[in-house]
Amino acid sequence: MTVSFIYIFAFRLFGSLFKAKREKYFDLRQDLLKTRWNISYDMYLSTALFCSIVMSIIGLIVAIIIILLMGTPEIMMEQSIMTDVVAGFHQYKNIAVKIIVVIASVVIFGGGTFFAIKFYPKLFNSTRKRNIDQMLPYAVHYMSAMSGAGVIPVDVFLSLAKNPIYRETAVEASYIVRDIKLMGYDLVHGLKTVAATTPSYRLQEFLQGAITIVSSGGDLESYLKLKADQFVVENLREQREFLETLGLIAETYVTAFIAGPLFLIVMVSVMSIMGGAEMMTLYLLIYMVIPVASIMFVILVGSLTPEV
DSSP states (O other), rough: OHHHHHHHHHHHHHHHHHHHTTTTTHHHHHHHHHHHHOOHHHHHHHHHHHHHHHHHHHHHHHHHHHHHHHHOOOOOOOOHHHHHHGGGGGGGHHHHHHHHHHHHHHIIIIHHHHHHHHHHHHHHHHEEEEEEEEHHHHHHHHHHHHTTTTOOHHHHHHHHHHHOOGGHHHHHHHHHHHHHEEEEEOOOHHHHHHHOOOHHHHHHHHHHHHHHHHHHOOHHHHHHHHHHHHHHHHHOOOOOHHHHHHHHHHHHIIIIIIIIIHHHHHHHHHHTTSSSOOOHHHHIIOOOOIHHHHHHHHHHHHHHHHSO
């Protein structure tokens, strides 16, 4: 309820600024369609502008607090022609630095917020694309089994849309069902709409093939069976490539962050005993370099590992 109120409030304030710029924000409109958030581009940009103004005010407050607590830093310059030029403005140094700090804080907080919110749909769609691509082979197997049992295509997509196991793939199927059940369009139109707005090229290719089959009166059951077998082969290939990549990462980790650090620890320990190295280097290696590198490798492997 609170989020909806913010959207409506921001749109009433700034909606007119973006309504006439529909063509300018074509890419953003496409990205918002792919997110399935059901929000117009002008309302989204209005909310982004409202949030950036709020963050600008916060940035202004932060800048004032920094100035009050830390004061104006002393700027030392070597004697040159430039110092002679600015010498007459030295008395305005404090206020100039304060103005710069305030402007920088407002721009960083406000501008950063606006562009982060504007860019977020692309980031969200990349996550949706990955999720759809991972679940699509299993969803197609499910659809193939339903179709083989004699269920009509519309009910196949309806059953898929109601199954939360398939996550974002089920969301895409729900929009096909929406166009058919609520909007009154036929199956081909629903497939075309989702194919044009899905972030997954894999799903887009699958739906375009289904459109061709349905439009020509072909056998959809055979098509689903063919695609299910194709996805099995592709899954095996992708898993094999992942295992090879994982093996390479493991070898790199053992070499760079197990054998390498052990060698350095022994070498630094011996040198410190002989007086040629400081123990601080050893502490940094043990308590900073190795843990941080291990965490980075965990994040890397986690990002590469399929969820299913």
